[in-house]
Amino acid sequence: MDKTKLLKELRNKGYKVTPQRQEIIEVLSEREGHQSAEEVHKRICSHYPAMGLDTVYRNLALLRNLNIVSEINFGGKNRYELNRDGDGHSHHLICLGCGVSQKLDFCPLDYFDWNKVLKKDFKVKNHRFEIFGYCSHCIQIEENEGEGEE
Amino acid sequence: MDKTKLLKELRNKGYKVTPQRQEIIEVLSEREGHQSAEEVHKRICSHYPAMGLDTVYRNLALLRNLNIVSEINFGGKNRYELNRDGDGHSHHLICLGCGVSQKLDFCPLDYFDWNKVLKKDFKVKNHRFEIFGYCSHCIQIEENEGEGEE
DNA sequence: CACCCAATTAGGAAACATTCTTAATTACTA
DNA sequence: TAGTAATTAAGAATGTTTCCTAATTGGGTG
Numbered sequence: 001m002d003k004t005k006l007l008k009e010l011r012n013k014g015y016k017v018t019p020q021r022q023e024i025i026e027v028l029s030e031r032e033g034h035q036s037a038e039e040v041h042k043r044i045c046s047h048y049p050a051m052g053l054d055t056v057y058r059n060l061a062l063l064r065n066l067n068i069v070s071e072i073n074f075g076g077k078n079r080y081e082l083n084r085d086g087d088g089h090s091h092h093l094i095c096l097g098c099g100v101s102q103k104l105d106f107c108p109l110d111y112f113d114w115n116k117v118l119k120k121d122f123k124v125k126n127h128r129f130e131i132f133g134y135c136s137h138c139i140q141i142e143e144n145e146g147e148g149e150e
Numbered sequence: 151m152d153k154t155k156l157l158k159e160l161r162n163k164g165y166k167v168t169p170q171r172q173e174i175i176e177v178l179s180e181r182e183g184h185q186s187a188e189e190v191h192k193r194i195c196s197h198y199p200a201m202g203l204d205t206v207y208r209n210l211a212l213l214r215n216l217n218i219v220s221e222i223n224f225g226g227k228n229r230y231e232l233n234r235d236g237d238g239h240s241h242h243l244i245c246l247g248c249g250v251s252q253k254l255d256f257c258p259l260d261y262f263d264w265n266k267v268l269k270k271d272f273k274v275k276n277h278r279f280e281i282f283g284y285c286s287h288c289i290q291i292e293e294n295e296g297e298g299e300e
Numbered sequence: 301c302a303c304c305c306a307a308t309t310a311g312g313a314a315a316c317a318t319t320c321t322t323a324a325t326t327a328c329t330a
Numbered sequence: 331t332a333g334t335a336a337t338t339a340a341g342a343a344t345g346t347t348t349c350c351t352a353a354t355t356g357g358g359t360g
Contacts, residue, residue: 108258121286136271202310
C-alpha cells in the first residue's frame, strides 16, 4: 500500500492529514523492518526538529489500531512496521544483535489444532510468533560476549 | 519439579538459599499460571513485609537464567511461571481479561521448515508463541466494552 | 560453635519507555 | 475566510525495571 493511498484512507476515516502523520508514514515506508518510536522520532527530527516524541507514540498507536502498522515488542520496547500486504498479519525472524527482522512465510495457526481450543470456549483476539537469534553479521559479536549473563 | 529439589539445585550451583528465594519459589509453585513481579511481591509481603520488590525482580531474573522459571511479556509487563516440566519451554493461551494462562501442547517450531532459515545462516536463540483472547468468564465483559480503543 | 567473606539484601534513587495534561495551533468544512 | 473539533508540543506524570550503596547473612572453614 503506498503512502498517498494511506493518507487518503486516513482522511476518509475522518482523521486529519497533518505533516506529522505524513512524516511518520514516510519514515515507516522508507525501511523494511521494525522501528521503535524513538528511532522514528529521531529520523524525523533530523529534518523536522519540531516533531514531538509524544506525537510519534500517539500516531503509531492510531495506525496500529487502524491496522496500518503492526507492533511487536522485544528488547523492552515496542517496534513498528508498515503492513505492506493485505491482512496486516505476519511473523518474523529477528536478530537480537542489530534488530533487523525478516518476514516469515509461516503462521503457526495454520498448523494448530483448533478443536482443542474452541472446546474451551476461548475467543481468540490475536497471537504472536517470533523467532529470535543472531544474523550472520552478528553471530561473531555474540560468540565473543559469551554467556555474560548472571 | 518440587520446591525442595529446586532449593537443593540452587545450593549445588553455589547460590545461597535465602528466605526470600524460598518465598519466591513457594509463591510461584502455589499457582499454575503466570504472575507478575508485582503480584509475587504483594503476595509475599502479606506475611513477610520486609520483602523488597527489587529482590523479587533480581531473583526472578536469576531463576529465568537458570531455566527454572519462564518469562513472557504481555500487557506491558513481564510475567513469570515455574517450569514444571523438563525443558523449560512451552507456549500458552492467555486471557487478556484475567491474565489466566493455559499451556498449549503445541510448538510451531515442530512444524516450521528450517531449511529456509538455516540457509540464511541465522543462529536461533529462542522463540515466542502465544495466543491471546478472552476466556469464557471474560468474554461478556469484553463484549460490553466494545471497540473502546483508539 | 564462632568466624569470615562473598553473596545477598532493603531501600531509595535512577533509568527507561510510554502516557497524560494543558494550552495553543491547525486541518478541514461550510 | 471563519469556526470548530482534532491535533499538536512540551513537560509532567506514570509504571515497570534496574542500579547503587551500605548493611546483613548463608554456609564453608577451622
